[in-house]
Amino acid sequence: MPRTMAGKVLAVALMAVLALVGCADDSRDGAGKPRISAYLDGNLELGEVEALSLDAGDQVHLAFRFTDADGAPVAGERLAVLSRAGNLITHPAPRTDADGFARTRLLAQRGGQDTLEISGPGEARGELRLRVGGEEADQHGDHQVGEGELPERDDVLSWRRLGALKTWEEEDLLAAEFPDDILALEGQTVRVQGFMMPLEQGDRQRHFLLSASTPSCFYCAPGGPESVVEVKTDRGLAFTFDALTLEGELELLDPNEMGMFYRLKDARPAD
Structure with missing residues (x-):
């Protein structure tokens, strides 16, 4: 901890x-x-x-x-x-x-x-x-996977790619310029791995956030807006502390009132 x-x-x-x-x-x-x-x-x-x-x-x-x-x-x-x-x-x-x-x-x-x-x-x-x-740090300056983070996989959209965007404030909201490779994925079915951060009460979640790292506080996102994906699913998924891999349609948000840049629509478990 x-x-x-x-x-x-x-x-x-x-x-x-x-x-x-x-x-x-x-x-x-x-x-x-x-x-x-x-x-x-x-x-x-x-x-x-x-x-x-x-x-x-x-x-x-x-x-x-x-x-x-x-x-x-x-x-x-x-x-x-x-x-x-x-x-x-x-x-x-x-x-x-x-x-x-x-x-x-x-x-x-x-x-x-x-x-x-x-x-x-x-x-x-x-x-x-x-x-x-410290013990978890890489003394050579290259990133190593730390506690609460997920190793990158070839079969999912990496958080490094999702985080490679430029942001600025526009009418009291954060706006973003997405890289070309991310723009090309809009409307496509993609896989994303992360940790569930509930937005609703109940055992099954239909609207939640998928985070790049384990949430350290359930009252605030564990990172910036580039490190979370808003997830919507009709099926509802059981809450879990374990990592999830989800599949769904990628939607780019620029800007929106929730402060999110990414949404996964019609999400379903991919594993």
């Missing part, structure tokens, strides 16, 4: 990083422009954080502050949070509060170097560098 960083906040590794990178000051590049800075949620007194050293399985709550060119907080705007290496972001499009803070949670799953890219309206940009180590 992932280890939650509460009071200690990875004291030794984190404080070492803070000592190296220091806190933000207005003299560095980006002053006088809209900017996004990263903090540890619940530990704002530590100041701005530019880098974190984590172990695979660690969780950390993050707060990103969006300020305008004069340094004033910007409220009510959505930010887009992306992990270049594919580490899990539970809320990839958080909205800023009255103090300009937008909050999310990071689950470190993939070893090696990573960068979180945070973007907002206009030219607002920010980055948070990560180093993920």
